[in-house]
Amino acid sequence: METDVLVIGGGPAGMSSALSASQNGSKVILVERDKVLGGILNQCIHNGFGLHYFNEELTGPEFAHRFRKMVEKDKNITVLTDTLVTEIGDHKVSVMGKNGVFDIKCKALIIAMGCRERTAGNISLNGTRPMGILTAGTVQKMVNIDGKMVGKDIVILGSGDIGLIMARRLTLEGAKVHAVLEINSTSSGLKRNILQCLDDFNIPLYFNTTIFEVVGKDRVEGVYYGQVDEHFNHIENTRKFLKCDTVVLSVGLIPEMQMVKGVSINPKTNGAFVNEHYQTEKEWIFSCGNILHVHDLVDNVALEGKQVGLFASLYAQKKLNNGNLIKVSHSADFAYVLPYTLFEGEEEVEVKFRLKKKVVKSFIVAISQGNIIAKKYVLAGVPGEMMTFKFSKKGVKEEIVFEVRENGKI
């Protein structure tokens, strides 16, 4: 097989970028390993999706459904479900699945494989390894897709959004969620989720707290948990026992980059370094969605996909012009600012960034050669929420540095 743009991953980033590449005149093949398009959205049956993209509050499967229908209608997109990419070569990928084992050649490739969850092994969760230690995503599949209960007495480790959502889900479906434990001093989850998933059901959230040890031979019988110091060392005299049969892990997401060889990875995002056109170091490979950086909102993933689909399509048609590079860097107040390089030119550009700390009533400023070239006022910004900053780079030729100016002073 052969195509202009090949997209790996049929979640929101993949579907959105495939649609955009097609709408911009390219032939597209979209490869998805599961039976249906939608990716992780299909198991996220809660609401809160689509407010920005569709101006409507949808559940995950509904958001996926809308995109799937658009993709299915698009005659320039060939969808290969039940198909796994096994290797990325040079302008081609190898796949296996229901259509057999073969190669697909492409002019441009969009990697949109999303994330996997951090596991018990990744965080060296100690104690025994019985049934009942599951990632939030696995629990979500079991409860929402298979309709089965994982356990009756639940402890959730990690207060990211998935952990919070699962606390509510499990409570509604008949389990008792005893606590959510968060090793950090703040939650990375949305406030709305803390209110509607924990407070509504009187589920306690303990900060600076983690599981010391899991107990139980065949099935989880409980956990020893307690507080940690600022270096995450266990404070042994705070050790307590909590009886439970299930430990749900919501301890972070890792972009699925293991198949993408030969491109450098930003240790802050675990995604590829990309330029203004979302090209990785291999210019024919584009990246978008959670495999590039973990997003809080699927709406932003879809928007990013749309952007990147256009770039990949232009590249496939040899119409993508990269100007001279402008380096992007940032002060220590940011976790990252993406893209990592921009091009000289007239057009406006939008950068996405995540802060390292909460800032209030501050300016985000872009500085080049000592001059502020653009500024954005933020009433409040927190690490848990990705933010964007659109500005003109007209005339800018040198490195752009992003900084935070607090208390409304520039």
Next chain:
Amino acid sequence: MKKTYDAVIIGGGVVGAAVFNKLVRIGKKIALIDSASDVATGASKANSGLIHAGYDPEPGTLKAKLNVEGAKLYPKICKRLSLPLKVCGALVVGDDKKKVQALYTRGIQNGVKELYILNRKELLKILPDLQEHITVGLYAKTSALISPYLLTVSLCEEAIINGGELFLEEDLESCQKEKDIFILKTKKGTFKTKNIINSAGYGYNDVAKILGTEEYPLEYRRGEYFVFSKDSTTKVPCTLFPLPTEKGKGVLITPTVDGNYLVGPTSEKSDYETITTENGLKEIKEKAGLILNKVDFKNAIRVFSGVRTICGKDFIVEKSKTNGIINLVGICSPGLSSAPAIANMVAKLLGFGTKELKDLKKIEPYKMLKEYPIKEQNEMIKKNKDYGEIVCKCEKITKGDIVAVLKRPIKIHSVDAIKRRTDAGMGICQGGFCFTKVVNIIAKTRKMKYEDVLKENRGSKVAVGDIREVNDGN
């Protein structure tokens, strides 16, 4: 009248499996019973997966003799079972030339071939990242990697298709002797047998009590490990040991036969508890760092621990003085390496000799779709659409692969049993994407309820029921 077995083996670890396999191949009527839901669920699933060359045990011990003998038997056994045995060699490194020399001498005494002493320059050719203080090493060329669980499973399967009988989830209750026949009772049934072999590993004394045979003071040593992903930057080409101490062979760094990397084990006195601990994992990090400059703990995908059952300094392989039961006690390291030789020794102790029957049946090799040539893969997918359904994306395992494994001679119904046989769930996501898929396939193929599928043993059911049907929560 129910049949009488020539022997019943209690305990389906690698040693029990090797004995099972050997005795069936000799032509005897044999049963193997285990309380677990699969074979190889004790120490046999949680070890370094090494066939040691045999330089380490003290000369003159059973350990030395059986290790060297066993290691020699492996190439033929693995060929017969179509099991990968990767001879990649082992390096024992340190800064004490005398100790290395002593180890070399010990190896020669034990009859180990192809041992070499290497200087730092030679070592660096193999391992450019060695710590500065390391000046000397012993290279044992014959040291090999094996999958200890696939070995145990294959040995049992071969025994089963040649007439051996495997009984899982059996709880032993009593043992009586009538004339020359033992009558073993379990919760599920009765076994009549002329001989009994106690290879219950860590459960040896519990079984010995019921059988009325000798009990021994046992000591348990817990060994914790890290597993690294196949992408790890710690790509050691061979097994790396520090110089051994009284506590054992020390924290090693080794590839596995599947292409992952293992770092461990610790050696902590413990109860029989396969836990990992903060201190244990810290110790591994420190000790591995004494060998290599950089060890890629960031790519750790799993931590686990196994427990070695130790009885004094040597293995005990004996015929009980009181009732003729074969006692296999304290088969710790190098138990995996020694297993085939132990099986031969047991056959001789029982007076069966070691001569095997001709025309025995061979098992189907464990071969996943991805291991066939592409042309054949396409034919398989065309013929059976299950091969076109991806289950484990990390290890590229299909539904067809899993269904095929479920149809093999051992009737398994646990996710871990599937994982051991196919690698589904072994990869970097550790089953995050495929756990429920595997559960669904087991439930459908075995025609059992979803919630009755096990993770490993009885008591590890994957679910407690349908949603909203566990109503003590509110």
Next chain:
Amino acid sequence: MEKFNLTCIMCPLGCSLVATKDGDKITVTGNNCNRGEIFAKEELTCPMRIVTSSVKTEKGVKSCKTSKPVPKAKIFDVMKEIEKLRLKDAKYGEVVIKNVLDTGADIIITANE
């Protein structure tokens, strides 16, 4: 007079609100904008939530939601209504309960298949 501490969820600022309830009268302090006041008043008088869950069918569970928010106090009652359903099958967008518990909200299938 009753005092309630709330964290506003209307924007990342996350103002710490104190809402005082005196009979029918609610006063809110700590808010930086009027969205905080609206939020606190709603939370104190009649907090509303969309409920999502799954309907049991012969073909497995199918995800569903309330078509609009329902009173928070009725979440578990709505769950009981959903539990009563045993359908043959259900399709995307299908209304499986009309006007559940007189809340004005329907239960709609959301599953993407």
